[in-house]
Amino acid sequence: MAAKDFRNVRLGIFVLVGTGLLIAALYLIGSKQNLFGSTFHISANFNNVSGLMKGNNVRFAGINVGTVESVEIVSDTSVNVVMIIENSVQKFIKKNALASVGTDGLMGNKLVNINSVNEPSESIEEDDVLQSLKPVEMDQMVRTLDVTNENIKVISTNLRNITDKINSKNSLWNLLMDTVVAENVKSSIVNMKLMSNEGLYITGDLKAITQGIKNGKGSIGALITDTLISSKIKQSVITLQKLSDTAAIVTGDISQIVRNLKHGKGTMGVLLTDTSLIHNLNTSVKSINKGAVTFDEDMKALQSSWPFKKYFKKQKKAKK
Amino acid sequence: MKSSGFRKFLSETGDIARFTGRFFTELFKPRFEFAEFFRQCYFIGYKSLPLVAITAFIMGLVITIQSRPTLVEFGAEAWLPKMVSVSLVREIAPVITALICAGKIGSGIGAELGSMKVTEQIDAMDVSGTNPYKFLVVTRVMSTTLMIPILAVLADAVSLYGGFLGTNIRGVCSWDLYWNQVFDTLTYGDVIPSIAKTFLFGFAIGIIGCYKGFNSSKGTEGVGQSANSAVVISSLLVFVLDLLAVQITDLLQLT
Numbered sequence: 001m002a003a004k005d006f007r008n009v010r011l012g013i014f015v016l017v018g019t020g021l022l023i024a025a026l027y028l029i030g031s032k033q034n035l036f037g038s039t040f041h042i043s044a045n046f047n048n049v050s051g052l053m054k055g056n057n058v059r060f061a062g063i064n065v066g067t068v069e070s071v072e073i074v075s076d077t078s079v080n081v082v083m084i085i086e087n088s089v090q091k092f093i094k095k096n097a098l099a100s101v102g103t104d105g106l107m108g109n110k111l112v113n114i115n116s117v118n119e120p121s122e123s124i125e126e127d128d129v130l131q132s133l134k135p136v137e138m139d140q141m142v143r144t145l146d147v148t149n150e151n152i153k154v155i156s157t158n159l160r161n162i163t164d165k166i167n168s169k170n171s172l173w174n175l176l177m178d179t180v181v182a183e184n185v186k187s188s189i190v191n192m193k194l195m196s197n198e199g200l201y202i203t204g205d206l207k208a209i210t211q212g213i214k215n216g217k218g219s220i221g222a223l224i225t226d227t228l229i230s231s232k233i234k235q236s237v238i239t240l241q242k243l244s245d246t247a248a249i250v251t252g253d254i255s256q257i258v259r260n261l262k263h264g265k266g267t268m269g270v271l272l273t274d275t276s277l278i279h280n281l282n283t284s285v286k287s288i289n290k291g292a293v294t295f296d297e298d299m300k301a302l303q304s305s306w307p308f309k310k311y312f313k314k315q316k317k318a319k320k
Numbered sequence: 321m322k323s324s325g326f327r328k329f330l331s332e333t334g335d336i337a338r339f340t341g342r343f344f345t346e347l348f349k350p351r352f353e354f355a356e357f358f359r360q361c362y363f364i365g366y367k368s369l370p371l372v373a374i375t376a377f378i379m380g381l382v383i384t385i386q387s388r389p390t391l392v393e394f395g396a397e398a399w400l401p402k403m404v405s406v407s408l409v410r411e412i413a414p415v416i417t418a419l420i421c422a423g424k425i426g427s428g429i430g431a432e433l434g435s436m437k438v439t440e441q442i443d444a445m446d447v448s449g450t451n452p453y454k455f456l457v458v459t460r461v462m463s464t465t466l467m468i469p470i471l472a473v474l475a476d477a478v479s480l481y482g483g484f485l486g487t488n489i490r491g492v493c494s495w496d497l498y499w500n501q502v503f504d505t506l507t508y509g510d511v512i513p514s515i516a517k518t519f520l521f522g523f524a525i526g527i528i529g530c531y532k533g534f535n536s537s538k539g540t541e542g543v544g545q546s547a548n549s550a551v552v553i554s555s556l557l558v559f560v561l562d563l564l565a566v567q568i569t570d571l572l573q574l575t
Contacts, residue, residue, distance in 0.1 A: 004359075011362045014369060018470030021477050025511060028503040055507070 018222060033067055038087040041069065044099035044112070044130040045078045052101050052110045058083045060097075060114040065089045083112060094121040100133035339531045343461055346454050357459040364425050365467030369474065371424060372417050376475035378415050380408055381480025388490060397491055401498050402505040404483040409506060413475040414514050415562055418521035420488070421468055422554040426529040429460055432551030433533020434543035436535065442534070461526035468522030469515055509574050517565035521558050528554040 032035050033055065046052075049071055058066040066085035074080045084094070093114060102113045114130065124130075303312050384404045391397050433456060436442050445452040480502060487493045493501075532550035536542045 007362045007366075008358060011358060011366050014366045015361075016468055018473045022470075022473045022511075022515065025473075025503070025506070026508070029506050029508055029511060032503055033507070274485070 029317065039066065039084045040087055040090060040126045041082055042085055042093075042124055042126075042128050042130060043082045044078055044132045045074065045080055046099075046101060046132045047077055047079070047134060048101075049079050049081060050101050050103075050110055052081060056109055057104070057111040058085060058114065059102075059111055060085075060089055060093055061116065063089075065114075081112060090125075091123045092116075093124045095124050095128060096121040097124070097130055097131050099130040331430030336527070336531050339534070340527055343457060343527060346451070346458050347462070349451075349454065351454070352453050353459050356455060357463055359406040359457050360405045361467055363428075364421075364463045365470060368421055368424055368467075368471060372420050372471045372475050373478045375416055375420050376413055376479040377482040380404070380479030381486040382482075383407060383412060383479075384483045384486025385489065388486075395398055396477070400487050400491065401455060401483065401493060401501040404487070405480060405502040405505050406510060408479045408483060409476050410510050410514050413479045413563075414472045414521065415558065416560040417472045417475040417481075418468060418518065418525065419555055421464070421471065421522070422525050422558055425464060426525050426550045426554040427547045429464075429526065430532040430536075431543055431547040433457075433530060434536035437534060437536045438538060438540065438543055446521065449475055453534075457530040460530055462524060464526030464529075465519055465522040468525065469518040472518040472521075473516065509569075511570040513565060513574055515561060520561045521566065524557040524560035524561055525554045 020293075027036070052068060052071055054068055054070055056068045057064050058068060066083050066089075069082045069084045070080075072080045072082075080101075094115045094116060096119055098115050098117060100113050100115065102111055103109070104111050302308055384400065387403055387407075388397070388400060391400055391403065433442075436456070442452045442456070446454065484493070484495065484498045487498060529550045532546040532553070536546040
């Protein structure tokens with residue numbers, strides 16, 4: 001009998017584990033579909049539900065919060081979708097939230113997305129109706145993609161042309177690929193480097209020179225920097241000024257003298273201007289002329305006088 | 321009773337139907353043999369568990385490994401738990417369980433009842449006042465009908481565990497994520513029809529085994545024959561019933 005009891009115990013465990021697993025699985029599946037636990041109902045009206053079915057998920061902020069309970073046509077432009085939502089999210093869904101029909105992934109199941117609007121509102125309540133957004137339709141997407149594809153085609157053709165051009169001879173690419181050019185470029189860069197090095201030296205020198213000039217080395221430097229010379233120059237300029245001043249005075253004096261001379265002041269002036277003196281001179285010269293004539297006559301008379309006769313004769317003979 | 325093959329087939333089908341009808345009439349007659357029922361449950365259910373569990377585990381593992389390359393081709397490796405769970409729960413675990421049980425239990429019942437028939441124990445029972453049909457057939461058919469579903473549920477669990485290990489051979493899927501994905505994918509439409517059909521499988525295995533054993537021909541040869549044909553016909557019936565079950569669930573939109 002003990003053996004039979006033991007068997008029965010094992011059979012009991014077997015049956016219990018089996019049925020327990022089945023019940024657990026059914027409960028888990030049910031809980032995923034919100035068949036247990038506290039829920040509430042909300043609904044939304046759509047123009048087009050894109051194949052939404054009973055049992056599809058409802059997501060709020062990307063989290064599964066419920067399922068679609070029913071999809072019913074209300075009128076020719078309106079489909080009413082009733083959703084079962086978990087009570088725990090009731091406080092988060094506001095009355096002004098927007099419902100939209102979306103897809104889980106690109107090819108996945110349809111689902112209802114509830115999105116919050118950035119405006120304050122009260123929490124949703126049982127049997128509230130949400131505003132809805134027009135669903136993004138696959139057809140429309142594909143149509144847009146088609147246009148995009150056309151554009152990409154054109155762009156890729158252009159790109160191909162460009163790359164062809166780049167690859168062809170006498171192109172930039174060739175230039176880039178040419179090793180000689182590269183060598184030249186390299187050597188010119190080296191030269192440029194040398195040049196710039198020299199330039200560096202030159203600037204260094206220039207710097208030294210200007211430094212020197214600043215410090216008063218060399219003649220220019222001295223010229224520029226020697227304060228003594230500049231004061232001397234200043235002085236000479238002053239002297240020159242004085243000189244010219246003096247010259248002006250001298251000129252003034254001269255003109256005074258000339259004026260005086262004109263007016264016959266002083267000895268020279270008298271000399272130059274005294275008309276009586278000139279008259280006297282004239283008469284003196286006339287008297288001298290008279291005296292000379294008389295003297296000539298005297299001389300002739302003398303020649304013919306005896307003491308002097310012999311001499312004149314002798315002179316005549318020598319002339320012949 | 322010389323007759324053509326087809327006629328023989330038809331008459332056998334009729335016999336099985338009559339046998340099945342007798343089961344239901346006997347089932348509701350009082351004095352249910354509980355002790356024998358539990359003994360059979362123990363042998364049919366509990367004793368078959370290791371065999372079913374090993375088979376289911378290997379099937380889960382193999383199906384997962386085999387499905388991976390195809391899913392990788394689509395870049396849908398993440399869908400592996402979903403795909404595996406659906407295929408295991410809906411079809412593979414119940415059918416594998418039923419086939420294993422058809423082999424183990426069907427042949428066992430066929431051989432046991434056949435040898436009892438041959439050794440005239442059944443006739444002796446009848447004489448001694450015990451209803452042999454009630455004592456032998458009703459208990460066995462009831463235990464197969466009730467035990468095969470439990471075995472199938474356990475096989476589901478074990479095969480899904482095999483699937484978990486298979487998923488983690490090349491990919492990474494945490495224990496929680498795996499079961500979350502599995503139960504996210506499974507619906508009542510997957511589980512209930514698949515469990516419901518295992519009752520039919522169990523019933524078919526029990527009734528065919530009993531019929532073949534009960535109607536065994538004389539001699540030791542007949543015992544082997546009845547065991548053999550019990551396995552063949554019950555295995556075949558499992559597939560026929562599977563087809564019917566799928567069509568009915570599809571018709572009722574339970575999928």
